[in-house]
Amino acid sequence: MVPLDPTPDSERRLELPMAGQQRERADAAANRERILCAARQLVRENGPDALTMQAVACAAGVGKGTVFRRFGDRDGLTHALLDDYMREFQEAFLHGPPPLGPGAPPQERLEAFVVELVRLQADNLQVALAAEAAPGHAPGLVYGPVLLHIATLVHEIDPTLDERLIAGFILNAIAPAVLHRMTGQLDADTPKLQDAARSLLRGLTRSCAEPSTA
Amino acid sequence: MVPLDPTPDSERRLELPMAGQQRERADAAANRERILCAARQLVRENGPDALTMQAVACAAGVGKGTVFRRFGDRDGLTHALLDDYMREFQEAFLHGPPPLGPGAPPQERLEAFVVELVRLQADNLQVALAAEAAPGHAPGLVYGPVLLHIATLVHEIDPTLDERLIAGFILNAIAPAVLHRMTGQLDADTPKLQDAARSLLRGLTRSCAEPSTA
DNA sequence: GCTCTTGCGGACCGGCGGTCCGCTTACGCC
DNA sequence: GGCGTAAGCGGACCGCCGGTCCGCAAGAGC
Numbered sequence: 336m337v338p339l340d341p342t343p344d345s346e347r348r349l350e351l352p353m354a355g356q357q358r359e360r361a362d363a364a365a366n367r368e369r370i371l372c373a374a375r376q377l378v379r380e381n382g383p384d385a386l387t388m389q390a391v392a393c394a395a396g397v398g399k400g401t402v403f404r405r406f407g408d409r410d411g412l413t414h415a416l417l418d419d420y421m422r423e424f425q426e427a428f429l430h431g432p433p434p435l436g437p438g439a440p441p442q443e444r445l446e447a448f449v450v451e452l453v454r455l456q457a458d459n460l461q462v463a464l465a466a467e468a469a470p471g472h473a474p475g476l477v478y479g480p481v482l483l484h485i486a487t488l489v490h491e492i493d494p495t496l497d498e499r500l501i502a503g504f505i506l507n508a509i510a511p512a513v514l515h516r517m518t519g520q521l522d523a524d525t526p527k528l529q530d531a532a533r534s535l536l537r538g539l540t541r542s543c544a545e546p547s548t549a
Numbered sequence: 550m551v552p553l554d555p556t557p558d559s560e561r562r563l564e565l566p567m568a569g570q571q572r573e574r575a576d577a578a579a580n581r582e583r584i585l586c587a588a589r590q591l592v593r594e595n596g597p598d599a600l601t602m603q604a605v606a607c608a609a610g611v612g613k614g615t616v617f618r619r620f621g622d623r624d625g626l627t628h629a630l631l632d633d634y635m636r637e638f639q640e641a642f643l644h645g646p647p648p649l650g651p652g653a654p655p656q657e658r659l660e661a662f663v664v665e666l667v668r669l670q671a672d673n674l675q676v677a678l679a680a681e682a683a684p685g686h687a688p689g690l691v692y693g694p695v696l697l698h699i700a701t702l703v704h705e706i707d708p709t710l711d712e713r714l715i716a717g718f719i720l721n722a723i724a725p726a727v728l729h730r731m732t733g734q735l736d737a738d739t740p741k742l743q744d745a746a747r748s749l750l751r752g753l754t755r756s757c758a759e760p761s762t763a
Numbered sequence: 764g765c766t767c768t769t770g771c772g773g774a775c776c777g778g779c780g781g782t783c784c785g786c787t788t789a790c791g792c793c
Numbered sequence: 794g795g796c797g798t799a800a801g802c803g804g805a806c807c808g809c810c811g812g813t814c815c816g817c818a819a820g821a822g823c
Contacts, residue, residue, distance in 0.1 A: 360789060360800060388780065398803030403781065499735055500745035508722035521713055531714035535749075574820060577770060602811065612772030617812065 367405050370395045371419070374412055375462065383465035386413065410469040417466035417477050420459050424451065425480055441491035446536055448484065449509065450529045456511050457518070457525045463511035482506055508535065581619050584609045585633070588626055589676065597679035600627065624683040631680035631691050634673050638665065639694055655705035660750055662698065663723065664743045670725050671732065671739045677725035696720055722749065 359367070373395035378386045388409060392399040406412040433439035434447040456463045466477075485502035509532055517523040523531075573581070587609035592600045602623060606613040620626040647653035648661040670677045680691075699716035721727075723746055731737040737745075 362789065363801060366802085387778085389778085392803090399781090400783080400803055401801080404801075409780065496748050497737075497741060497745050500731055500737055500742065501749060503727055503731055504722040504745060504749050507724060507727045508718040510721060510724075513717055513721045517714055517717055523711075523714055527711060528714065531711050531718060534710050535715060535718050574769060576820070580771085601809085603809085606772090613812090614772055614814080615770080618770075623811065 363405070366395070366397055366401055370397065370402055370405055370412075371415060375416060375419070378416070378461050378465045382461055383468055386465050388412070413466045413469045414477065416462050420455065420462065421477055421481075424455055427451075428484055429480075441488045445485070445488040445492065446533060448488070449505065449532050449536055452481070453509050453514065453529050453532050454525055456509065457514050457528060460511060460515055460518070464515055467511045478506065505536070508532070577619070580609070580611055580615055584611065584616055584619055584626075585629060589630060589633075592630070592675050592679045596675055597682055600679050602626070627680045627683045628691065630676050634669065634676065635691055635695075638669055641665075642698055643694075655702045659699070659702040659706065660747060662702070663719065663746050663750060666695070667723050667728065667743050667746050668739055670723065671728050671742060674725060674729055674732070678729055681725045692720065719750070722746070 370391060374386060374391045377390060377394055386409075388402050389399055391412070392402045395402070402412065406415055428435050428444075428448055428451075430436060434443040435451060437444075439447070482499075482502050485505055486498040489496055489501045489505075490498040509528075514528060517528060584605060588600060588605045591604060591608055600623075602616050603613055605626065606616045609616070616626065620629055642649050642658075642662055642665075644650060648657040649665060651658075653661070696713075696716050699719055700712040703710055703715045703719075704712040723742075728742060731742060
């Protein structure tokens with residue numbers, strides 16, 4: 336229906352998750368960016384509860400309807416925020432260098448993975464909390480690949496385990512809300528959190544392939 | 550006002566957290582019970598989102614204000630619900646027979662504790678989910694003793710660990726939302742969940758005090 | 764039975780997520 | 794460059810929720 340303009344490939348933005356999605360108007364794209372930026376700043380400075388559609392719209396200098404049209408609903412917005420800082424992490428553990436990426440033994444990969452995820456979530460705590468509060472955050476959207484990756488590594492480490500359940504336990508043990516409580520109420524900083532997560536994993540990673548115990 | 554006659558004083562409920570709190574009027578106590586019962590049924594049948602103060606009041610046949618006066622706010626109500634099914638569990642792991650109660654080695658106690666907590670939360674999933682969704686559910690109210698207990702056991706098992714962080718990880722690994730996803734999206738039943746939790750703990754419990762590995 | 768205190772109920776409030784529709788504006792064509 | 798059109802925009806609007814408040818009813822003590 337609309338004349339398909341080949342869109343000079345100089346701007347091959349990574350904005351085509353959907354297949355038949357046609358070009359976004361320039362002002363629309365600009366508004367999307369402004370909204371995302373405003374939302375990020377808002378939640379970073381005032382916590383997840385401040386992530387109100389109204390407040391975001393106001394901070395971005397657009398109307399409320401615009402926010403909803405760009406992101407569908409509140410969950411869509413938080414998901415976009417989450418995606419933003421998770422993307423490079425996904426790239427790293429899927430295709431990056433070891434020990435995070437392929438090439439290292441699964442025990443080391445799992446440990447590197449968890450330690451890095453703790454750091455990532457601790458660094459983006461407020462945004463992570465907001466994303467976690469979204470109701471439909473579990474399924475295949477962002478945590479899907481993460482969960483699958485953990486499960487795969489667990490299976491490589493010990494095929495007798497129910498890797499999907501174990502993966503779920505591990506991922507949720509270091510959920511943003513948990514890290515938040517620990518940094519808030521206890522004197523835990525990121526290295527301590529990482530150490531504790533390592534300790535918890537050690538038993539699992541040691542369950543085979545380590546000849547001697549301390 | 551209603552034919553509902555609750556047991557007179559044969560049940561000495563432990564309702565004296567405040568010092569100078571004087572007796573509750575009979576109709577007030579009856580309403581408290583009706584509200585609790587209605588809320589429990591509501592959340593069991595329709596999920597945590599159905600736990601609306603309005604809906605609870607309506608289902609209990611009282612006014613909205615009454616619900617608020619009895620329980621303060623939404624968190625107070627969910628907390629009361631949580632308390633209800635956690636009380637006997639607390640009694641069991643604090644003063645009951647081993648391996649849950651005192652008398653068994655800490656490895657066995659921790660395992661028994663986690664396995665039982667998984668069962669308890671799986672059996673009361675909807676209520677547990679509702680309680681978890683309450684914002685201020687973390688601190689010393691109900692999960693405080695639970696957290697402390699886990700931390701104590703962890704410390705006994707391996708004093709070199711940061712027991713508070715490890716305890717937080719363990720408790721949150723088996724959070725209601727996690728169990729909910731696993732029972733919903735995977736084919737996990739309670740025994741499988743318990744087995745998986747056991748597997749995760751095994752590494753920790755084996756970290757000392759076990760001379761030979763299988 | 765009288766009084767006083769406690770409890771009750773639902774109208775009310777502010778704010779939220781989400782929808783809708785008339786106006787504006789960028790885009791592609793000529 | 795001008796124009797028609799469709800995409801985009803904004804904020805009024807809706808229903809619902811948590812929480813408050815105050816006039817009224819009904820137990821409790823005498």
